[in-house]
Amino acid sequence: MTDSQDTPAGLAEVRFRSDVTVELVKSSAADADVLFAARVSTAGEKSLAEVGSDAERSAGLINYLMRDRHGSPFEHNSFTFFVSAPIFVFREFMRHRTFSYNEESGRYRRLEPVFYVPGPERKLVQEGKPGRYVFVDGTAEQHKLVDEATRAVCTSAYRAYLEMLEAGIAREVARGVLPVSVYSSMYATCNARALMNFLSLRTKREDSTFPSFPQREIEMVAERMEAIFAEAMPLTYAAFNRNGRVAP
Numbered sequence: 001m002t003d004s005q006d007t008p009a010g011l012a013e014v015r016f017r018s019d020v021t022v023e024l025v026k027s028s029a030a031d032a033d034v035l036f037a038a039r040v041s042t043a044g045e046k047s048l049a050e051v052g053s054d055a056e057r058s059a060g061l062i063n064y065l066m067r068d069r070h071g072s073p074f075e076h077n078s079f080t081f082f083v084s085a086p087i088f089v090f091r092e093f094m095r096h097r098t099f100s101y102n103e104e105s106g107r108y109r110r111l112e113p114v115f116y117v118p119g120p121e122r123k124l125v126q127e128g129k130p131g132r133y134v135f136v137d138g139t140a141e142q143h144k145l146v147d148e149a150t151r152a153v154c155t156s157a158y159r160a161y162l163e164m165l166e167a168g169i170a171r172e173v174a175r176g177v178l179p180v181s182v183y184s185s186m187y188a189t190c191n192a193r194a195l196m197n198f199l200s201l202r203t204k205r206e207d208s209t210f211p212s213f214p215q216r217e218i219e220m221v222a223e224r225m226e227a228i229f230a231e232a233m234p235l236t237y238a239a240f241n242r243n244g245r246v247a248p
Contacts (some may be wrong), residue, residue, distance in 0.1 A: 007160070011155070011158060011162060014154065014155050018215070021084035021085070022225055023081065023082045024081060025081065025187065026078075026080050027079045027080065029078060029232045030077065031230065031235040034073045035058050035073075035085065035090070036076075037076040038070070048074060049141065066239035069246070075193045077192050078190075079192075079228070080188070082198050083221060084183055086115075086116035086181050086182065086183055086217065087182055088116075089215075089221060090186065091157055100188070102187050103186035104184055106172065106185065107170075107171055110171065111161070111184075113158045115154040115158075115182055116181040117150045124136075124137070131213075154182070164183030193247060195225065196247040197247035199226050199229070199240075200247050201214065210244075
């Protein structure tokens with residue numbers, strides 16, 4: 001390791017965040033998309049008349065499809081999100097294989113010195129057994145320990161990363177010293193059916209038929225995606241909630 005007077009260029013730029021970024025890049029998604037896809041089964045080519053129709057008059061059909069779990073009509077739409085979050089969030093996110101992903105590459109670019117540190121509102125202490133546990137607030141001393149230890153370790157790791165790069169080590173090798181709290185960015189594309197499945201598992205809601213216990217950091221991502229979904233497809237979103245937040 002170098003001493004302080006030989007700090008690698010870029011180390012002074014190390015930044016810490018306690019939030020995530022979720023932006024809608026583009027979408028082709030409306031409640032009417034569900035209707036024409038559903039009606040082709042009974043109306044055939046006449047269902048083309050439903051393209052761009054007023055979905056309000058058919059809210060009951062959307063609710064019926066959701067309630068009886070006729071899922072395929074909810075697939076005829078698309079959302080593309082830009083997400084910036086810690087890598088440990090992406091590892092959970094990519095369990096959802098109905099999404100399409102493209103993530104920035106630590107092989108082809110120098111990773112930015114941005115790391116996640118839990119904010120003061122983050123519950124720190126786990127009580128109970130897996131599947132039946134809850135998280136509760138930590139003490140001031142515990143929060144101080146988490147904050148100081150995270151900042152120290154991440155700064156040290158990024159120092160080592162820069163030293164290796166400056167010594168000519170390949171990026172794909174040097175990145176191995178970085179913790180999973182380093183931020184990455186990706187595009188994630190899905191349809192409404194896949195998104196509802198994601199929301200059912202990655203948010204904790206009392207009105208869910210099947211309770212879920214997501215890690216808070218991926219829930220932060222899910223909450224922002226849910227707000228976008230609710231605005232784009234309000235009737236579908238209402239039916240999703242009315243029927244226990246179970247993906248069709």
